[in-house]
Amino acid sequence: MKSWRRSRPFWGGLFIVAAGLELLSIPLALDALPVTLMFGTIGAGYLIALVMIIAGVLVWLQPGQRVFLGVIAILLAMASFVYSNLGGFLVGMILGLLGGMLAVAWTSDNRPANRIDTISVVSALRAAREIASRVQVPRWATAAALGRHCRRLVPARRAWAETDTPPAQASSLAKLKEPTG
Template sequence: MRDEGRKIMKSWRRSRPFWGGLFIVAAGLELLSIPLALQALPVAVMFGTVGAGYLIALVLIIAGALVWLQPGQRVFLGLIAVLLSLASFVCSNLGGFLLGMILGLLGGMLAVAWTPISRPAGRLDTVTVRSVLAAARAFASRVSVPRWSTAIAVGRRWRRLVVPMRRARIEADRVPADRSSLAKLREPAE
């Protein structure tokens, strides 16, 4: 029974950005623990920035829990966590003495970067030599060019048309020899 519970927990953790959510929740708890330890609730009523620190911490905790419960929203929630962690630097004791801010940034980045385990078989970003050769063979079988001889002939004709035009353009762009700066250097100074 115990091993079965571990397998279920492991599969649950792998099916969502678990570590990103954990770091986001830890950042929120850390940001919330410092003002609560200082018993700053009366001050929070009087000053808005301490209240903003409470709000940032609570939203981070909620965002971390939502990253676990709704993995499809991980990018949005991760960006919210990153932005709130940066805002905590100003509003909540230098981001919970930098620890809460760093945990929130790390958790937000992990949540944004997480991808599900199951990937489609024909992904476009996975290119191998074998897949390129198979695609070339499939393309060659669909093209109605007998042994590529027509395509090669068209390419040769195109080259015959383009190369003389390039030469003519290069010759037209040349500066006459008597007007070039090199010719001026060769002239004797008077």
């Protein structure tokens, strides 16, 4: 259920449906259906409420149309101020505006988990450790290459650096040993 909610503008659709239900509940509570046939504005209130409920459900079912449906919900919420008892005593109008804005502003979270903006210190150290384990260079040679004596390496020393055992008469760099464990 949580993955379904995250894959669509759930809260925007919920607020739009709640706004439509609130706008629909006030005329139904007043038993205004016979009056609806006589006056057009009450019929417009019913129409606005029903279209908002449909738009809220469609926001859930068709997230690709969220911008269009959100704009429709915003326009209907503003029209409900005139046609439906000041927008359902402002509650329905505010719910509709909030739901429409949430639906328009929603973006899907389909980023891969290993993007550069989601890297933590722990994952960076883990990746560095994995890369170091794949490289087959002795640690003393790595220290020699990165140390202050980097400029002094000559081709003869490079040849023994590839062999994993330093010669006996090597400089102090050769005394660096790989830690055990």
